[in-house]
Amino acid sequence: MSPTTNHSLNxxxxxxxxxxxxxxxxxxxxxxxxxxxxxxxxxxxxxxxxQEAQRCLDCAKPTCTDNCPVGVKVKEFVxxxxxxxxxxxxxxxxxDNVLPAVTGRVCPQEDHCEGKCLLSRKVKPLGIGxxxxxxxxxxxxxGTHLIPNVAPTGKRVAVVGSGPSGxxxxxxxxxxxHKVRVFEALHELxxxxxxxxxxxxxxxxxxxxxxxxxxxxGVEFETxxxxxxxxxxxxxxxxxxxxxxxxxTGAGLPQFMGIPGEHFNGVYSANEFLTRIxxxxxYKFPTYDEPMVELHGKDVAVIGGGNTALxxxxxxxxxxxxxxxxxxxxSDAEMPARAEEVHHARDEGIDFQMLTAPIEFLSxxxxxLTAARCMRMELGEPDASGRRRPVPIKGSDFDLPLSVAIxxxxxxxxxxxxSTTPGLGTDKRGxxxxxxxxxxxxxxxxxxxxxxxxxxxTVILAMGAGRRAAKSIHEYLxxxxx
Amino acid sequence: xxxxxxxxxxxPGIKRFVLDAPRIxxxxxxxxxxxxxxxxxxxxxxxxxxxxxxAHGTISIVVQSAGKxxxxxxxxxxxxxxxxxxxPLGKPSEIEKVGTVVVVGGGVGTAMAYPSxxxxxxxxxxxISIIGARTRExxxxxxxxxxxxxxxxxxxxxxxxxxxxxxxxKLRQLIENGTRIDLVLAIGPIVMMRAIAELTRKExxxxxxxxxPIMIDGTxxxxxxxxxxxxxxxxACVDGPEFDAxxxxxxxxxxxxxxxxxxxxxxxxxxxxxxxxxxATQPALANExxxxxxxxxxxxx
Numbered sequence: 001m002s003p004t005t006n007h008s009l010n011x012x013x014x015x016x017x018x019x020x021x022x023x024x025x026x027x028x029x030x031x032x033x034x035x036x037x038x039x040x041x042x043x044x045x046x047x048x049x050x051q052e053a054q055r056c057l058d059c060a061k062p063t064c065t066d067n068c069p070v071g072v073k074v075k076e077f078v079x080x081x082x083x084x085x086x087x088x089x090x091x092x093x094x095x096d097n098v099l100p101a102v103t104g105r106v107c108p109q110e111d112h113c114e115g116k117c118l119l120s121r122k123v124k125p126l127g128i129g130x131x132x133x134x135x136x137x138x139x140x141x142x143g144t145h146l147i148p149n150v151a152p153t154g155k156r157v158a159v160v161g162s163g164p165s166g167x168x169x170x171x172x173x174x175x176x177x178h179k180v181r182v183f184e185a186l187h188e189l190x191x192x193x194x195x196x197x198x199x200x201x202x203x204x205x206x207x208x209x210x211x212x213x214x215x216x217x218g219v220e221f222e223t224x225x226x227x228x229x230x231x232x233x234x235x236x237x238x239x240x241x242x243x244x245x246x247x248x249t250g251a252g253l254p255q256f257m258g259i260p261g262e263h264f265n266g267v268y269s270a271n272e273f274l275t276r277i278x279x280x281x282x283y284k285f286p287t288y289d290e291p292m293v294e295l296h297g298k299d300v301a302v303i304g305g306g307n308t309a310l311x312x313x314x315x316x317x318x319x320x321x322x323x324x325x326x327x328x329x330x331s332d333a334e335m336p337a338r339a340e341e342v343h344h345a346r347d348e349g350i351d352f353q354m355l356t357a358p359i360e361f362l363s364x365x366x367x368x369l370t371a372a373r374c375m376r377m378e379l380g381e382p383d384a385s386g387r388r389r390p391v392p393i394k395g396s397d398f399d400l401p402l403s404v405a406i407x408x409x410x411x412x413x414x415x416x417x418x419s420t421t422p423g424l425g426t427d428k429r430g431x432x433x434x435x436x437x438x439x440x441x442x443x444x445x446x447x448x449x450x451x452x453x454x455x456x457x458t459v460i461l462a463m464g465a466g467r468r469a470a471k472s473i474h475e476y477l478x479x480x481x482x
Numbered sequence: 483x484x485x486x487x488x489x490x491x492x493x494p495g496i497k498r499f500v501l502d503a504p505r506i507x508x509x510x511x512x513x514x515x516x517x518x519x520x521x522x523x524x525x526x527x528x529x530x531x532x533x534x535x536x537a538h539g540t541i542s543i544v545v546q547s548a549g550k551x552x553x554x555x556x557x558x559x560x561x562x563x564x565x566x567x568x569x570p571l572g573k574p575s576e577i578e579k580v581g582t583v584v585v586v587g588g589g590v591g592t593a594m595a596y597p598s599x600x601x602x603x604x605x606x607x608x609x610i611s612i613i614g615a616r617t618r619e620x621x622x623x624x625x626x627x628x629x630x631x632x633x634x635x636x637x638x639x640x641x642x643x644x645x646x647x648x649x650x651x652k653l654r655q656l657i658e659n660g661t662r663i664d665l666v667l668a669i670g671p672i673v674m675m676r677a678i679a680e681l682t683r684k685e686x687x688x689x690x691x692x693x694x695p696i697m698i699d700g701t702x703x704x705x706x707x708x709x710x711x712x713x714x715x716x717x718a719c720v721d722g723p724e725f726d727a728x729x730x731x732x733x734x735x736x737x738x739x740x741x742x743x744x745x746x747x748x749x750x751x752x753x754x755x756x757x758x759x760x761x762a763t764q765p766a767l768a769n770e771x772x773x774x775x776x777x778x779x780x781x782x783x
Contacts, residue, residue, distance in 0.1 A: 185701050187519055187526075187566040195703075224568040226701055230505045254705040256715055263710060263734045265741045272704035280525065280698065286752055289551060290525035290698075291745030367737035414702050416720070 009083045012054050022124035023052040030347035034317050037199040037283075040344055041105070044127075044134040046086070052127050053081035055119060063116035064128060069464025070103075070168070072096045074113055074128055081131060090139035093132060098171030098214075099164060099463065101140060101206045104133025106197060107460045108338045140209055147216055150177040155477040158183060158242040160227040160417065163191025164459045165450030166248035167210070168466030169473070170219045176474050179218075181242075183225040188279060191250050193459070195279040196271070196308065198315050201341075204278075228416035233424070233446060244473050247432060247441070247448040248466065251456055252414035256407055257303070261361025266293055266369030270302065270312045270408035277315050296320035299401055301372060303327050303358060304408030305335040307458075310345050312406045317348060324350050325400070329357040329377050329390040355379070355390065359397065361405060371399045411456050421446075431455055439469035444482045447473055484518075484567040487540055489560045493620050495547040496590055497556045498532070499564075504539030506531070506569050512597035513575030513692065513724055516543065517700040519566040520554050527551050528697045528719075530594035530669075531570060544593035544622070549746045550753040557757075571700040572723045575690075577601040581664035582608040584656065585631070586649050586678055588670020589615060592623050594692060595669040600630040602667075608632050610661075612652045614670065618643035650677045663687050668727065672736055679727035689727035693718045695738060710734050 010017070026042040027033070033040050044052065056078045064074040072093055080089035093100045109115070109129040117125035155178045159166045162184040170180045188194050190207045215221070225231060227249070236242045254269035256262050268276075273292075276282040280290035300321040302313040305328035317324040326345070328335060331354050335342060346352065358372040376396035379388035413430035425433040425442035432448040434441050439449045449465025451457055476482060488500040506516060515530045534541040547553045558564070575598045583602045587595035592613050603609045611631040615621040616639045628634050635652045636644035645652070649670070656663065666689040668678040675691040682689040695707040695718045702720040709718055710731035716722065 185568065186699060187568070195699075224566050225505065226568060226571070229570060229701075230509060230568070251703070253702040253717065253720070256705070256708070258715075262715065263708065263731075263738060265737060269705035272698060272706045275698055275704050281523075285745060286749050288523045288525075289749055291742040291749070293741070367734075367740075414720075416701060 009079050010054055010056065010058060014057060017055050017057060018119070018123060020051065020055050022055070022127055023048045023130070025127070025130050027344075030344075030349070033200065034314075034348040037315075037318055039203055040200050041130075041133075043137055044130055046084075046134075046138075049081055049086075049131055049134040050084065053078045053131060055126050056082075057118050059118055063118070064113035064126075067112045067116045068096075069112065069460050070097045070467045072113070072132070074126075077135065078126070078128070078131060081135065086135050086138045087142060087144060089131075089135040093135065096467070097132075097463070098168050099210055100132050101136035101210060102164065102193060102202060103460055103463065104129055104131075104136050105202050105206070106458075108458055110339055112460065140206075148175050150175060152179070153177040153477065155179065155243045156181070156241060157473060157477075158236045158240070158245045159248065160233075160245065161185075161191055161248040161250055161450075161452075162189040162221065163248060163250045163450065163462065164193060165250070165462035165466035165469075166191065166246065167214065168463040169246045169248065169447075169449075169470045171214055171217070172467060172470030173473060174214070174217045174219050176470075178474070178477060179220075181220040181222060183227055183231075184221065184223045185226040185249075186279065187223050189221055189223060191248075195275045196251070196311070197459075198274065198278055198311050200314070200318065201311065226416065228420040233417065233421045233443075237445060243477055244445045244447065246439075246466075246469055246473065247417055247446065247452060248450045248462070249414060249417055249452045250462070251451045252411040254407065255410045255412055257358070257409060259358060259360055261363060261369070262407070263367075264361050264363045264369040265367050266402075266404045267361060268293075268404065268406050270304070270308045270406050271411070273312050273406045274308070274315065277319075283319050293404055295404060297322050298403035299323040299325075300404040300406070301325035301327050301353075301400065301402050302406040302408050304410075305330065305337055306408060306410075306456075307337045307341060309406075309408035310337050310341045310350075312408055313350055314345055314348060316404065316406070317350065321404075325402075326350055326352045327356050327358060327372070327374065327400075328352070328354050330387060331355055331379060334387045353400070357390065357392070358405070362399065369402060369405060371401045372405055373397055373399050411451075413452065413455070417452070429455065434465075437468060438472040439465055440472065440482075445476070483563040483565060486558055486560055486562050486564065489558060489562075491556075492544070493622050495556070496544060496593075496620070496622060497547075498542055498544050498593075499555075499558070500540050500542045501564065501567060502539060503541050503567055503569075504536075506567065507534040507539050507541050508536045510534040510541060510570040511574035512577065512601040514570035514572050515700075515723065516541070516567050516569035517571060517697065518555075518564055518568075520551060520558075521565050524554070524565065525551055526566075526698055526700075528571070528694070528700060528723075530692070530723075531597070532593045533597055544590060546590040550749040553750070553753060568700065571719060573721070575601065575667070575724055577605050579606045582610065582662055583665045583667065584610045584612065584653060584663050585627075586612045586653065586666065586668040586670065586674075587614070587623075587627075588649055588668075588674040589620065590622070591670030591674075591692075592621075592627070595667065596623050596626055596630075598667055598669075599627060603630040603632075607664075610635070610656065612637070612649045614638075614649035614674065615643075616640065648677070649674060650681055653678060653681060657681075657685055657687075665690065666727075667691075667724075672732055672739070675727065675730075676732040679730065679732070683728050690724050691727040691730060692723045693725060693730065693735060694723070695735060696741065709738075
């Protein structure tokens, strides 16, 4: 097929394309899915996908690709869907994105490709995420991954962390002929994709399939290695013979508010709450041994308004919570969570307590949480983040009865790698300093990207950093110049 | 998979394992721990490293049967495997020459105190070790501690061996005799560590305890092991596990460690039911005395 727009495979006139409504994503009914962990979105059928793909306007200068952190060639893969070549479309995405089945599910497309889609000026944007997911799943069902055949370069790269950015680096570099070994601290691979994002948003089977594909391509994985503790960066380079190292250790230590009662039993960090469920399968206790506090029939709240907060509270609802609240100190407009997730959560029956913040947790006198004392807020002047600052309303405090409270208010940098790697520069918050373009750190041969550089962000931004790092590592390994 | 090179009971219900873990063996320092998961459905539990042998690539751990996971562990033998072992975790003990160090080990905590006692000795300190156990057969590592200590004092709760009483009695004796003590390291049940802390606080003796909260990842990611230290929340896995005993909020530690008591009992009961048939042909793992000592373990796992 021709890559030029003049020979578009889409024969529909532009005006007609605008008339096709955005094809809705089939989803499990809200009152069923809020009781199970099966995926909410069910995926397009081939017919829906082809119908949706026809809406693409074939822009001469596609802004969708420009706004994709990994630069997926949207127009080209959508055109292949129009032509019915779904495997070709998948291969086209894979040129830039090693985890299409993941990003097709969890990427905030409204902030990237779809946010800049020309269609959205008049009608709803093209369902790029839904289409990406469709072809990735189609490829998986067909089981016809292309294993690239490349000449080995003899260079070895260590990747620290098997989350989205580490996997992107590994996937890109193995296709350049370098040997890649990924080190993971936990007993299971996938990082936040496995311990953080719940099954109903990203089935673990999808990640296992992506990992199998990477193994087929030759990527080696080693679990139970905490770089900085089990082995240092210097030892990897000087004793184990790695020519370059990529640090993608991800999200850090959970923050707490520092209000009274945060140590009561029943108060969790979102990281712990989600890890118990997703990684340790505590909801299957006693079949699995890791326990968690009983949620069935209990009142549960999450503090925070990001995707992690919604993942946690929607999990609590699925585990039988009677009331499930989101307590967020600003208003809807400032919520950092993806629009689709907020919409899904509301449909499922999550109670959003906006412009509200806890000021203290209360207990039964034996150390178990019974309520959160909260205050209502109003929005004042914009703060450093550009969002309007929440200001407490005097005398508005009230007690919200709760058995479980989940803190999802952000993370701070994990210091393990930084504190054991001499000469590795960090910023004043403790995150690793890395160049925005090359992802180079202050240590020759050492690259870094993702949350450990930027602070908590999204899967796709971490993958974007991985992409840039892989390019830059390849350059470093082939030229030898730093 | 981590192979068990050698496994033997060193006291009733207390088993020592030598594990093939070359990466961990190379890095381990006194005071550090590993997190392990026995099998696919298993939970992750922290266990202090007793010793390591970098030349042979092995580490040793000492485990007391308490909950399901530790019972399951202690049913494993030489040649078996442990699914996941990760470490070494936590900050190493601060070993320096301070003068006279009193190392207190309560129950299975003795095994965790031993490597630090040895390191303090190597650093040129006078080391006095105090071992406490409920009863004679649960006194462990006496010979090893004698090798690295200038003096060893032993108490048993029931007086069946050495002196009847508690480790705090011995420490009080030392203080009353005018022994100059520059540092106390206490590792054992929370009640013991709290009692030691109370005693030395009055005497203004620097005291370090090794805390045993519930953990999952051990890298600071989950925050489950948070403990108030001097009113500020710290993570035992990355900021500890050793802390200034006089700054630890023991009450919160006790409360948080009881968070899953019901679940732990349920888990244990189911495990014991499921193994009841085979148990008849094996020696009993835990008698009443051991169960009451089991609090020395990191959690009742």
